[in-house]
Amino acid sequence: MRKVCILLLILSLLCAPCASLAATLTADPAAATAEMSDTLYGLFFEDINHAADGGLYAELLQNRSFENQDLLDPKPHQHYNGWQFNLKNKGKAAAVPTGDDPLHANNPTYMRITVEAAPYLLSNMGYASTAFSGGVPVDAGAQYDFSVWMRNTGDYTGGITVAITDRSANPLSEAFAITPTGSWQKFEHTFTSQATADACLTITLEGTGTLDIDMASLMPRERFGAEWPGGGLRTDLVETLMALNPSFLRFPGGCVAEGSYVWANAYNWKDTVGPVEQRRENFNTWGYMQSYGIGFFEYFCLAEALGAEPLPVVHSGLLCQAREVREAPLTMEATRAYGQDILDLIEFATGDASTPWGSLRAEMGHPEPFRLNYLAIGNENWDNIYFDRYAVLSQMVKEKYPEITCIVAAGPVAEGALPQHSWHQIRTRFAEDLVDEHYYMDSAWFLKNVGRYDRYPRTTMVFLGEYAAHEPVQGGRRPNNLYSALCEAAYMTGIERNSDLVRMACYAPLLARDGMFQWTPDLIWFNARDVLLTPNYYVQQMFAATVGDHVVESALEGEGLYHVVTRTEDALYVKVVSLAETETPLTLTLPGVPDGTAGFVQLCGERRMTNAFTAPDRIVPADGVCPILGGVAETVLPAYSVTIFTFPLAQ
Template sequence: MSVWASSERWFDRRASWAGRRAAVALLLGLTWLVLVPAMALAAPRRANLILHAARLGAPISATQFGAFLEEINHSGDGGLYAELVRNRDLKEDPNAPIWWSQFTTGHSTGSIALDSTQPLTSANPLSLRLSIGAVAPGKSVGVANWGYWGVPVRPSTSYRVSFFAKSSRPSSGVLSVSLVRLLDGKVWASAKVKAITNAWARYTAVIRTPSGIPPSLTNRFVISTSDSADSGSTMWFAMVSLFPPTYQGLANGFRIDLMQKIAALHPGYFRIPGGNYLEGENPATRFDWKTTLGPIEDRPGHDNTAWGYWSQDGIGLLEWLELAEQVQAQPILAVYDGYSLDGIVTPPEALAPYVTDALDEIQYAIGPTSSPWGAQRAADGHPAPFNVKMIEVGNEDNLDPSGSYDAYRYAAFYDAIKANYPQLRIVATAPVTHRPMDVLDEHFYHDTPSYFAAHAHTFDHVTRHGPKIIVGEYAATTASPTGTMSGALGEAAFLTGIERNADLVVGASYAPLLTNVNEPNWYTNLIGYNGLTSFVSPSYWVLKMFATNHGRRLIASRLTGGHGTLFEVASRSLSHTYVLLVNDSGLTQTINVRLTDTRRGVRGGTATVLAGNPSSVNTLSNPNAVVPAVHRLRGLGSQFPLVLPADSLTALNLHTS
């Protein structure tokens, strides 16, 4: 059976959403190892699981469970990218400075407008003009930014401010940079910036909030003058930036709470940037990596036509690679291959520049500093090469009806990359016949959890004589903005098949990874957030349980009996045996677990159990509706009974010898 023969596994993310169905069974807590719930729906049905600890199977890949991120749902701007100023490059609307407003107190007057006559750089030719009417005594005039649905303010926090500015006069008054509450204009904290001159210059400051203030989101960031001598003058501002502390202190870096959640998944790989964002609606709006390098004022940004909003490209190619590096994941670097979402296919005679771009991109990522693009990487602050071992050619090229991917596009990239970098593995995004596929990327989306359970054994029957498989995107699309417990359990059943077939399937990643709950583009996502707080879905817990509960090698196991909706996979490393068990039914089920080939059986360990109502979701207001519980195990021996709650995932980490 060919894994790519069934087109139903591919889901066109441009299509409309189908109806949704939720399971109705009740999820219960762990039994036998803890207390048996009195509300069990049915008497346990006896099953048998034999674990052959000495019969080692395939190695489990370091990339077995990974992550995938594209600029969707404000995953980057307004999400992972820590920048708090929205529309800092003033390009979200060519006709108005949206997300900006004039700021006045008392009887002061002023107005703002976009200005193309005072460019900062060729990449960013627009500036924000502040025309100051009058500065009333003791009052202020300035500009305010509203952030991404508010500017988050936290106690005892330092915020880095930077902006470019100039004045119509040789010298202005001292400027203030402030965090101001929207409701009543209360200033949470502020700092001073020296007087600006009539030439463009960069100004910096640090705003430190006091302890004891409440965390809040309904705030603005303000730059203002209180000097009456500035009355009647004009000021221009460009590339205004406000950064909170970032993950591991990276200067142009990432939001701490979101990075902590991603890092906790222990992703073996990070597929970047990928997705429709890579392609754009047309070649002009693709992810053009060369324009995303260097200082932010030299990055023009681009229209993210794939998902309908402007991308400032603060996360450029360097930052995408640093993102993977920060969570110790292997980057899978996706390159644009001449096909965009509008269906226009680059003809063979026009493809060469894109192939060259891909080779240059790879050189930037892994080339020596003696090479042109390796030298550029070093100049950008990262002389060491990144740990890139796989290159993905395009995205979802199965959706190109012309057949050009197999006919010539994939071959052009494959030949060029292999000629220059023979050590790299090439990931195809559609089946091809004219060149080898080192790895084939398959995507699984469906709105029915049972679909995923039904595919738990799909890879058992796939030939081992073809390419390796990576499930670059999967999700049970059951709710918005994040999914339900029932969807997570369907995914869990599916993941047992992913791990059990580790000799074939070298990785799997949920998609999309992130969503700002204020404006999701995609229905079901893994992690949700606003500007201040974040939460994870039941699917997140499932993925984390798989990613953190496996050994180095699979072991032989056999499951018999039971209700028929039990799924398992087992592995071991040195003195630990791992078992993941999914009971994807509304019935409590009992399993007799027996280990063979161990000297002393199970000496102890943990049982991590994820359970909850099938329709349960986590939210900003209730982030812990579904969370796993960890139970300590002691002295089980080589055989013991285990009662699995209805609709549950249990991860056993057993101390064996």
Template sequence: MENTVNPHFARVTVNSSTDFTITNEGFRGMGIKEGQSYAFSVWARREDGTSGTLRVDIVSKEGKILGSSEIQIAGKEWKNYSVNLASKGTDAKASVSLVFKGKGVTDVDMISLFPQDTWKQRPGGLRKDLVQLLADMKPGFVRFPGGCIVEGFGLDTRYQWKKTVGDINQREMIKNRWNDEFKHRPAPDYYQTFGLGFYEYFQLAEDIGAAPLPILNCGMACQFNSAEVVPLNELDPYLQDALDLIEFANGSAQSKWGKVRAEMGHPESFNLKYLGIGNEQWGPQYIDRYKIFADAIHARYPEIKLVSSAGPTADGELFNFASNELKELKADIVDEHYYQKPEWFLSNAGRYDSYDRNGPRIFAGEYAAQSVATVSPENKNNWLCAMSEAAFMTGLERNADVVYMASYAPLFAHTDGWQWTPDLIWFDNLSSFGTPNYYVQKLFSVNKGTRIVSLLSNSHAVEGENGLFASAVIDDQSHELILKLVNTNQQTTNVELEVKGSLKRNGQARVWKMNAQPDAVNSLENPQAIAPKESTLAVSGNKLALVLDKQSFSVVRIPLK
């Protein structure tokens, strides 16, 4: 039976005794490491039912064979064939060659090579070093599959979660909306095969102890592109996708979509609590559609918290309209985005001090300081940007009663395949590194408290006075006071703190510091040029003297009685 979802395959006809070779070069090459084992698989058949030999070679960029094995293809029916290949060398730009030996007609499809050493050793799983960087952050949630990818250039290329679950070979490939989005870095070979789909995203969130936050299309394509919308009276399929997704995530293994999840290997619920309706949409068209989604979802699943959109900017007419409308609708969580210059982040550290405590919770869903300008390919993940984000985040933490969630974006970028910068984590085919921004995010994430406490200077929050920004929390589990302090000054600053409450007698505070020149960056060659340096500090009584290096970010964990 032919595959109606993915009807295309390669037919190779060999009419002579000369071998014929086809090559899969991967996406910007394949990273192969010496001594590692790689799982090759292919769906194949022989047109006349005979048997034929297929040799599989891992080939270096220079043409050297790093690993090889043979498979016997037999019969007219499609079958999955697999073999493991051990690599005799390392190459960042390797490829896989299929050598068809002898006469005959062979059909092949779903050609795949995966390292066996994946995250949790799952076949066809995620790249271990990239997931480890995420896990080390101890994130509270994972937002997936992204933002604009949900919308699509047009609705025909929107992200449809149902097409990303089930058997890999039944997941329909589509063009990626970033394929030709940016003229300065076109990527005509960029497609979505959905080997990484919603099941894998849920699994990833569970693996690293994070809450899943899926984002769904609300019947609107990207308003910067086609701005295509579904009429309100034709939204039912989109609404059903949302309701079915909740069943897929949380439903019993006997329910229609819970059964799909169970058959994929996860009979237990994924414990979904949050669901995003649209990404970065704006205007009355969005509000009208959000109302319909909210009514339908809350009627059946009142426990699910919905994330709504305040639009693509942090202020202005569109933002104000969305914020006011969503407040009137008593929205659960409103997603605000800001890609701005470092100066904006410094001047907006107090942004949420005056937000209505009775209004919707805020999700700072996408933000990153732009060293040059928004969308500029010249943006860098430099220390000035990271430090300004740290200053801004002290305001997020200080207002944690309003700001419910926050996430830097974008998350990952390939050094050869990026289109947008800055990005939190960079990688090539063999290695990866966290930016200074990554380490700022990590220091906040792994040093969360259980309650906020006031940190005042002259009866005011420390948010830019004398170039200093700060926040404070208490961790009731470890009995520690945790301070985050940013010194944006060009000189070292001495700070004396008086703690209302007793510090542990003869205690040792743990201190992490980051500082560098404003334009300094990390790289593959020097991945920790800017990274936290840990030290200790003796404390006693209720006073604490700190020396804040120039243009620095510090985290201090102080033991309490």
């Protein structure tokens, strides 16, 4: 035993100096090298995890238009999703999804209710994960804009009132009386909530007879983009996106943009524009309905509000290749015909108000053209079945709009024969286009591949359109823990060092509603009331806030450390990621940097730590200062940390 203890003591003494081994970083601000991309960090928005409906979209009611239907397994009861009928069990009525003489051909289903005994109540429970949890979130004193379309078929007599209520139909607001006529008519009212609650929107039918109901809507009065035709967005989520300082916005999705299984599921941008009651809802690739309240007009408006380049994605004549395909791809002839839809999209965004599609944009409230410099054709596609169609569609775009950069997909994986074949095809046929790489890998892969883009030829530029570090599943989801965020941060130092090649990069997925998600991890979590920021979010925010104009030559000696140094005209940014298990003393030698202090922002904590709705601030960035004298600064890096220093440069 004594020999074992002595051996352990010797080992601990040998290891102790290693744990606190000092590191040195040297960078000369005058030794600027590659020019950096000014569109490096952005956002990828896809309606997965209820990111749009039930999330960013301000609509509080679920299935407001009774269009809910599983495309592959339709059942009549699906039209009732989100609604409770005969809430107090006092009335008697038949509620039947109907399609005769609808509000609009694109909006074919409405609810026809024939009341035999009153009162009959129907209530929308909002985006509740079950009938007994969640609901329509309302706050005492806050106002909510309501609207509904109704039609009296001719024999309904009696009153109709609408109110915000609790789950037992007890009123939480004033009542609004409605008297429908024999034709479709829109009724509007602004409610004031009398309580803070998870509520319902309840329509009380106090008479008998038959009437039709469609497009019931309830939105907070305080919302972002309330003037947009779709109705607006949830303010706290928009502010969260703005805080990322994105340079581009990719939308409306990856797999969502393509559709899955059958062509009826493909995303058609023309279904998403115009008045909301005239938009054709569609079943989402991820298993729920898309109302298209956030349509292409709203996406362009959001990009504009964010100060970001809009980057729309359109399918390539193929359904999602990563899923089972039940219908054939478009023929080459049909692909050419479909290309006109893409040209129409560009005209909608950039055309003069005198053009057919530009005039629709103007009618929707944006007479001036939107900015549009990028267009992705396809998502995670591969092989000649894709590249031949991409060739046709991209050529159509380039002939009419040569100023637009087309983006070609390289497939859904990082390594192996598939991306190798894709890159060979792309370099041979589409070398001038931007190449969209996607990969979701374990955290260790990102550390091993920090130098991935060091090896790429500088002939064809890269768009890293989707990526995230995946940790082992815990509690039914892959966690957004600090370690995954730091592995991404380490990888991002390689992206910045190679940003002459990697022109754009964005984490995915962006948003997830707690309790209603299909994919993890996700950058931002939310529920009906709160937003939860992850360590991964803070890494993206920290890096996007400190993008230089040029990469600076630098060298780092130290264990478990990753770094990049960049600069602008007036600042030097030094980013250091530590995966070391203990703190590391760091000496920075930066000749030419004036004496004074540098500010820094730092994220650190326990390796597997996560934020939670009950503890949202476990891991948050902290600010600090570091003195520099004679071009030398000394500091200590915490274990498991990312630190970004900003050193002022002499003018």
